[in-house]
Amino acid sequence: MKERDAAFWKEALNDEMDSIMGNNTWELVDLPPGCKPIKCKFLFKRKRRVDGSIEKHKVRLVAKGFTQKHGIDYFDTYSPVARIATIRLLIAIAAINKLVIHQMDVKTAFLNGELDEEIYMEQPEGFIMPGHENKVCRLRKSLYGLKQAPKQWHQKFDQVVLAFGFKINESDKCAYIKFDGKGNGVIICLYVDDMLIFGTDLEQVQLTKRFLSSQFEMKDMGQADVILGIQIVRDEGSITLTQSHYIEKVLNRFNHLNCAPVSTPLDSSIELVKNTGNPVSQLEYSRLIGCLMYAMTCTRPDIALAIGKLSRFTINPSELHWFAIRRVLKYLKKTINYGLCYSGYPSVLEGFSDASWIVKDQNHASTSGWIFTLAGGAISWASKKQTLMAGSTMESEFIALASASKEAEWLRELLHEIPLWPKPVARSLSIVIVEATLARAYSQMYNGKSGHIGET
Numbered sequence: 234m235k236e237r238d239a240a241f242w243k244e245a246l247n248d249e250m251d252s253i254m255g256n257n258t259w260e261l262v263d264l265p266p267g268c269k270p271i272k273c274k275f276l277f278k279r280k281r282r283v284d285g286s287i288e289k290h291k292v293r294l295v296a297k298g299f300t301q302k303h304g305i306d307y308f309d310t311y312s313p314v315a316r317i318a319t320i321r322l323l324i325a326i327a328a329i330n331k332l333v334i335h336q337m338d339v340k341t342a343f344l345n346g347e348l349d350e351e352i353y354m355e356q357p358e359g360f361i362m363p364g365h366e367n368k369v370c371r372l373r374k375s376l377y378g379l380k381q382a383p384k385q386w387h388q389k390f391d392q393v394v395l396a397f398g399f400k401i402n403e404s405d406k407c408a409y410i411k412f413d414g415k416g417n418g419v420i421i422c423l424y425v426d427d428m429l430i431f432g433t434d435l436e437q438v439q440l441t442k443r444f445l446s447s448q449f450e451m452k453d454m455g456q457a458d459v460i461l462g463i464q465i466v467r468d469e470g471s472i473t474l475t476q477s478h479y480i481e482k483v484l485n486r487f488n489h490l491n492c493a494p495v496s497t498p499l500d501s502s503i504e505l506v507k508n509t510g511n512p513v514s515q516l517e518y519s520r521l522i523g524c525l526m527y528a529m530t531c532t533r534p535d536i537a538l539a540i541g542k543l544s545r546f547t548i549n550p551s552e553l554h555w556f557a558i559r560r561v562l563k564y565l566k567k568t569i570n571y572g573l574c575y576s577g578y579p580s581v582l583e584g585f586s587d588a589s590w591i592v593k594d595q596n597h598a599s600t601s602g603w604i605f606t607l608a609g610g611a612i613s614w615a616s617k618k619q620t621l622m623a624g625s626t627m628e629s630e631f632i633a634l635a636s637a638s639k640e641a642e643w644l645r646e647l648l649h650e651i652p653l654w655p656k657p658v659a660r661s662l663s664i665v666i667v668e669a670t671l672a673r674a675y676s677q678m679y680n681g682k683s684g685h686i687g688e689t
Contacts, residue, residue, distance in 0.1 A: 245277075252341045253294060253344065256345075256374060258376060259354070259370035259371055259374075260370070261362060261365050261368040262370075263368060265353075268353055269353075270355045270369045271296055271298070271352070271354050271355070272300070273355060273357050273378070274358070275358070279291070283459055283479075293377050295378035296377065298382075306351070307380040309381065310381055311383075314423075315405055316405055317461075317530060320461075321573065321612040322648075325575045326608070326654070327431050327472060327575075328470070328471060329653075332431045332433060333437075334430070334457045335457055336430070336455070336458075337428050337453055338428075338452040339426040339428075339450070340452055342426035343382040343385075343386050344375065345374065345389045346385025347374055347385060348372055348379075352371070353372070354369060356369065386425075390423065400650075402651070403646070404650065407423040408420060408422050408647075416652065417437055418432070419433070419437050424461060461531070462531075464476065464572075466572075470577060471574055471576045471609075473574045476531060483528070484566060486524070489562040493563060496567065498539040499538065499542070499561070503553070505546065505557060507549070512549045513552055515550060518546075518547060518550040519547050521558060522540065522558070525561060532571075534604060534611050536561055537615065537616035540561070541600070541618070573610040577608050579608070580607070580608060581607070582606075583606050584606075585604050585606075586601075586602070586637035587602050587603070587633060588600065588626070588629040588633035590626055599618075599619050601619050602614075602617075602633065605644060613644065
């Protein structure tokens with residue numbers, strides 16, 4: 234309150250308390266004998282736009298949920314969120330079908346969940362009720378910081394949208410679908426309190442917005458432009474996902490904004506081995522890996538192999554590992570504007586699988602890699618070290634293929650429940666593996682081992 238923007242903090246503080254009191258989050262009662270109230274505190278944060286400018290001042294009253302005891306004041310703590318792959322798949326479908334994409338934000342999402350347990354909390358600092366200083370807050374609804382708050386919010390949202398006629402996609406419990414017999418409707422994709430609304434026309438989207446605003450305190454953000462730090466750019470029918478602002482922020486944070494760019498993220502001639510000496514800036518290395526993993530997971534499959542390898546040395550990095558990870562930053566500097574572009578064509582889901590050659594390294598494990606594309610852009614990918622010890626290169630290819638097949642089955646089931654996707658959905662998706670594997674398999678069939686290959 235001594236800062237220059239104290240007036241903004243005070244306004245945000247009052248808005249938070251008005252939301253809490255208007256929602257009947259608690260009632261003041263005497264503390265029952267034998268009960269110990271949990272404490273709370275205020276969190277102050279400046280929310281910024283992708284360009285770094287301040288969007289607003291945000292204050293949250295947070296319960297100190299780490300003092301809760303399992304089986305007494307909380308039980309289950311799960312909270313599903315939409316997979317990033319689901320968001321990308323829906324955006325690809327939006328490019329194919331020219332869907333309207335809007336975005337909404339739930340202002341006080343966790344305050345909507347209704348509690349099943351008896352939880353007592355101390356009155357917040359600065360807002361102790363005069364004449365009731367010795368009383369505590371008996372929580373009726375969930376509060377940020379409580380262990381069960383995310384679960385209660387998700388259950389509340391489920392109840393509300395299902396009552397309005399939406400259906401849950403069983404492959405991703407955070408995708409809600411509502412279509413009429415004429416093929417008009419909307420799809421809601423929920424990620425905690427951020428949601429994307431995909432509609433066949435603007436009228437369907439506006440109808441959904443009005444309903445949600447009547448049930449929750451919502452912020453209408455109009456046409457979607459940023460979700461989870463990912464920019465959504467529409468241009469002449471195509472949709473592009475990019476994280477250029479995020480990557481620029483990472484480069485600036487780790488002092489590589491003015492580095493010399495390179496054309497590849499990994500130098501294949503350098504062998505990455507375990508460090509037998511003391512770690513070099515281990516904490517900073519871990520932070521950098523985490524930042525790069527988020528970019529890799531969201532929009533940059535081109536660095537998946539490099540980050541997958543470098544993340545294996547997070548506990549004890551050496552100068553060699555730092556040299557390799559700096560190369561990734563230099564590559565991102567050169568490709569900062571790269572993104573995933575969904576042009577809408579081809580409207581076919583394709584999958585590609587591959588595996589590295591068997592090499593005599595320290596663990597003798599190959600690396601599996603697969604990627605699925607739709608509407609001209611990647612929607613799902615992975616690069617992982619295999620957990621099984623393959624006896625040959627061909628066997629490692631089949632291990633990678635098995636892993637890709639699991640993702641293919643999940644994508645098939647996800648698409649099956651989306652009315653916009655043509656039916657029937659093929660039972661098996663086309664997965665292309667390297668010709669060497671097929672050639673080896675055929676050669677074994679011709680050598681009298683067709684029974685074994687057929688069983689495989």
